[in-house]
Amino acid sequence: MSSDSAAVVFHHDKDVASRCRLCDTEGRLTFEHTPPRRCFNGHGVTLSSLESEVRGLRRGEQFQRGLGRLALCEKCNRKTAVWYGDAFASWTQQGFEVLSRAKGIWIESAAFLIKPSRVIKQASLLMIAQSHPQMHRNNWYRDLCTKLLSPTASGRPHDFRVLLYMLRSRARMSGMAGSISTRTGNSTVVYAEVALPPFGYCFMPDETATEALVTEFRMADITRFFDFGLDQASNEFLNFPILTPDGIAPLHYRDGTSQ
């Protein structure tokens, strides 16, 4: 284990440290880059999270060689990287190109040629990799894991939606939280938010509050990516905002509308 990866092992509970977040089996977890190193995750990243806050790292936590966690067993790490890694790297690359051309804080009709099913499954793994093992108690979480462990399974996981935006600023990861918009008073549960340039993903329950959020932030709802077959490619034209995460709580942005 490298020295900077040792710094991210936050949970001291033995069970927490050794239970795979994806297949829920007990065993040795391996430190892997999440997302895979080839998805532009091989160099320095500054991350804001609850962990960085608890450890007094107000300016975020430094990862010298890319972001990663001890979260998945070796088997799950290896399998999912093979299934979803390349498609996600291509999506990320296209995202950086869109972002480099973007002016202002809104992106209209950005074109992506992608394999949507593989993209959304790897994106969902970003959330899985930083969640608590006890999340397996939740139906929606177990259903999601089943879909991620079966690459050819299409269809949306139960009670699960994924909203998308873009960001230029430093990374932020937020675990399960309740969030109230100070602007509209809408309250909602967020399963997790993973903001890792060029894309930010909000993982949400499938409920009315999520609908309100889509309207408020104008994020793109990409949940339908789950409907595609594993090797089905698609031209996707997406509209979404460029937001600047502010602090460690999900759904709070400097240039957005939650302030």
Ligand SMILES: [Zn+2]
């Ligand atoms: Zn596993």
